[in-house]
Amino acid sequence: MNSAGSVRKRGGSFFAGAGATGTGKRGNSRRPSKRGLALRYLAVAALFIFSLGIFFITSRDAVSSKKEEPLILADAVDSPGAAASVSAESGLQAPSPSPSLSTVEFKVKGNDSFYTILDGLDVPPEQIVRMARIAGGVYNLGKVKVGDRLSVTRLGNEIERIEYRFSDIEGMRLERDSDASGGYSAELFEIPYVIEQRLVHGVIDSSLYEAGRRAGASPGIIMELSDIFAWDVDFSTDIRKGDTFSVLYEIATVDGRAIDAGKVLAAEVVNNGKKHAAIFFNESGGGSGYYNLQGKSLRRTLLRSPLRYRRISSYFSKRRYHPIKKRYRPHHGIDYAAPTGTPIETSGDGRVTFAGWKRGYGNYIVVKHNSIYTTAYGHLSRIKKGIRKGRKVKQGQVIGYVGSTGLSTGPHLHYEVKQRGRHVNPLALKSAPRRSLNKAELQTFSALRRDLMALLSRSDTLLAMNEKGKRKKGI
Structure with a gap:
């Protein structure tokens, strides 16, 4: 095994250079000069100083960025886009916006109802039924009419108030209770008006x-x-x-x-x-x-006429030519021509003494007002339901409807007045003030x-x- 392999195996020196002889003898290694060592120490010191400078600059930027973060978040309150950007970069969650009040107004149409209007706003069916039941204490919301107005005020998805105007100056209000019960209270209200x-x-x-x-x-x-x-x-x-x-x-x-x-x-x-x-x-x-x-x-005791819309077709007369019987005979009343079905009003307070069919008069009603006056109404198309013998009636009350029953040539009312049992001309009558x-x-x-x-x-x-x-x- 050569000496170079021995040096690597023992780790060798950091400064060992390529100039070693490779003979394996330590005493023969070449040592660096004093000038070379000085240069090397100087290079290490410069590298250390440079590293400290980089660390200092990096630390200062990090501190600076942390101080500016609150300012950016403050701006984010007014700028949702900025809040989302900061949130994504910093890892913070932006606060959700608070719910706002909104009001929707409806004009009731032909097929609308309280239920269908609220169902169209995605209100749960059980809540609609509960609110209708609460409102029923003051007004039946099943009676909404075409043309009426209804407004719904919500806070987010929760209904805060419902107002329904059932007349020009009156309405019903359903409002959420101020406590945390989640219930509602109903009341009637009057719309301010001027006389x-x-x-x-x-x-x-x-x-x-x-x-x-x-x-x-x-x-x-x-x-x-x-x-x-x-x-x-x-x-x-x-x-x-x-x-x-x-x-x-x-x-x-x-x-x-x-x-x-x-x-x-x-x-x-x-x-x-x-x-x-x-x-x-x-x-x-x-x-x-x-x-x-x-x-x-x-x-007065008696009205001048028992009809509102009419014209006189035949006057009171001692001798009038009868168009059907073709002869002259007394006409003890006034004939008022009017469309079939025109309401007939009683001329005064009194009691019905006859209500039914009477030969040539057709459907016929007699009312006794007092010990002096009696009035009669003939040729009615029909007698109003509930009008019968013995029934009390008030002045102006509808008792029947114009027709052409009995001996008649067309729709009209035959009207008679008796004063102490004698026929008098209704147009000449001057009854006393009440x-x-x-x-x-x-x-x-x-x-x-x-x-x-x-x-x-x-x-x-x-x-x-x-x-x-x-x-x-x-x-």
Whole structure:
């Protein structure tokens, strides 16, 4: 075995160079000079110093980057993209955004129901049933109507509030309880509205209805005006071209939109040159009604006519030619031509003494009002269900419908009035007022009459506005 192999086997020296003789004798190895050792030590020292510099620079950058991390995270609150980037690089999980409130509004359509609307929002069926049951304590949500409005407010996926408006000024609210029970409470609420007083003037050319609509009055106010003066003016037969009317009434508005006409406060009609006035007055006994300028009730024992929509086809006469029997005979009543099925109202309070078939009169009803007046209604297509002998009826109550039964040439109502057992002309009848104000009431009424009649003479269409909330009585 040679000496070189022996040196490798024993490990040799780090500084052993290629100049060894390879003879295997240690004493013959070549030692480096002093200058060479100095250079080698200098090189090692330089390498050490360089390594320390690299370590120092690297450590400083690491510390610097750690100090800047909070600033980047702070920015991430406002920048979701930055938060995701920092989270991915640093290994931190960004906080999830808090749920927000959102409201969805629905206008109920033909096939909609409370269940189908909420089912479309992915509300669990058992929760829909539970909420409907809770709401049922104040309102039946099975009665949602086409055109009504329903709104659903959610916090994330949880329903916080449901509001259902079942009229222009009323609604139902279902709201999550403030505690942690997860339950709901239901209540009715009133939508804020404003009561205005409006004044309308009109000139009648053909009918009260057409003139009223042209003047801006609602159909309900026109019918109310007709009812108020029903004992003094027959707006189907008494009206003359050029007659005038004025009406002061209340109207409810929501956000400036008219939603409901209230009561008539005062009105005046000039018919064939004669003035008729009506003042709404709250009576001392708790009742209310319309009174003329003298403080007498406009309500009479009997209405002028038992029909709202009609024309007179045959008047009261001692000698009228009968179109079927072809001879002259008395006609002890008024015939009002009207479409089949037109409602017939009883002329006054009373009790039914006959309801059934009576020869030439066909379906026939007789009502006894008091010891003085009795009225009769003939040729009805049918008698209203529940109207029978002995039944009490109220003035204006529907008792039957126009027809052409018995001896009749077409649909009409034969109307008769008896006064103390004798036939009288219904159009000439002047029944007594139902009530007159007492002395104490007249003092209050006089001041009210003065104020309202002054308002009726004005030309304003909007006279006053009340605060939002409950309706006020009177003005």
